[in-house]
Amino acid sequence: MVIPVHDVNPARRTPYVTYALIAANVLVFVFTPGIAGSVAGESGLAQLCHLQAFLERYAAVPQELIHHQMPRVVPTGDVGIGPQGAGCVVGPPGYEKSPPLSVFTSLFLHGSWLHLLGNMVFLLIFGNNIEDRMGRVRYTLFYVACGYAAAYGFAVLNDDSGDPLIGASGAIAGVLGAYLVLYPKARVWVLVPFLIFLPLRLPAWIVLGFWFVLQAVYSYGGGVSAAGTVAYAAHVVGFLAGVLLAWPLRPGTPPPPEPRGLLWGRRARPGR
Incomplete structure (x- = not known):
C-alpha cells in the first residue's frame, strides 16, 4: 500500500469547493453525537448508543435505498x-427519513478520526486539480x-444489508477516477512502507491504478480479514463513475506542467 502525500500538478486557482468540503466534513465529524469520546480514546456505552442512533437516522442504509x-x-x-x-434501547423511529436524501448526508459522516483523515488527505491532494479543470x-x-x-x-x-453506509470515500473515489483520466502522467509523491517509509515520485496512473486494483480485490474479500467492515465495492463504483463522467473532458486537458526546481512540491533553495 502506498500513501500519497503530494502531487506535482499546480492548479490555476484556489480550490475553494475542495476546502469547503474538507471543512464541512471536519465540522460534522466534530459535532457528531457520541464521536468526541471516540476521538479521545473513550468508548462509553452512552456515547456508542448516541452514535448508533445518529447514524441510523442520517446514514444511507442499503435496505432503505433499494426497498424504500x-x-x-x-x-x-x-x-x-x-x-x-x-x-442500547431500540424503539419505533420517531422521525421520517428520506433514503435518497440520506445518501447526501452520509457523504459527510465518518466513524473515526482515522477514517476522516484518510479521506480528507486524498481529497486535498487530488481534488484541487479536478475542481480547477x-x-x-x-x-x-x-x-x-x-x-x-x-x-x-x-x-x-448488498440490498439485504441494514448496516449504515457512511463516509466520503465513494465521492472521493470518483475524484481519483477523474484524476486518472485527466492527469495520468502527473507525478505524485508517495510514501512506500518498506522497513521505513520510503518517499518516491510516481506517475498518477501507477498510484491510482494500484489503488483501484486493491479496492477491487478487497471488494471480493481477498487480502483482508474482514472485508465487510469497509465498503470497498462503493469505492470501485465511485471510481468508475468518476472515470466515465470525466472522460468527455479528456481531449481538452493539457498535460500537467513539470515545474523545475521543486522539492516535494516546493521551490528548492539555490544550491540544493
Whole structure:
C-alpha cells in the first residue's frame, strides 16, 4: 500500500469547493453525537448508543435505498438495562427519513478520526486539480453524483444489508477516477512502507491504478480479514463513475506542467 502525500500538478486557482468540503466534513465529524469520546480514546456505552442512533437516522442504509422501507425499530440513543445487562434501547423511529436524501448526508459522516483523515488527505491532494479543470459548480455536481453512484451501487450489491453506509470515500473515489483520466502522467509523491517509509515520485496512473486494483480485490474479500467492515465495492463504483463522467473532458486537458526546481512540491533553495 502506498500513501500519497503530494502531487506535482499546480492548479490555476484556489480550490475553494475542495476546502469547503474538507471543512464541512471536519465540522460534522466534530459535532457528531457520541464521536468526541471516540476521538479521545473513550468508548462509553452512552456515547456508542448516541452514535448508533445518529447514524441510523442520517446514514444511507442499503435496505432503505433499494426497498424504500423504514425499519420498525431503531436505536433511540438511550441506554437501558435488560436481562442480559446494559445495552442500547431500540424503539419505533420517531422521525421520517428520506433514503435518497440520506445518501447526501452520509457523504459527510465518518466513524473515526482515522477514517476522516484518510479521506480528507486524498481529497486535498487530488481534488484541487479536478475542481480547477471542471470549474466550481460542475465539480460540486460531479462530487455529489459520484457519491450517489457509489452508495446506490453498493446498495444494489448488498440490498439485504441494514448496516449504515457512511463516509466520503465513494465521492472521493470518483475524484481519483477523474484524476486518472485527466492527469495520468502527473507525478505524485508517495510514501512506500518498506522497513521505513520510503518517499518516491510516481506517475498518477501507477498510484491510482494500484489503488483501484486493491479496492477491487478487497471488494471480493481477498487480502483482508474482514472485508465487510469497509465498503470497498462503493469505492470501485465511485471510481468508475468518476472515470466515465470525466472522460468527455479528456481531449481538452493539457498535460500537467513539470515545474523545475521543486522539492516535494516546493521551490528548492539555490544550491540544493
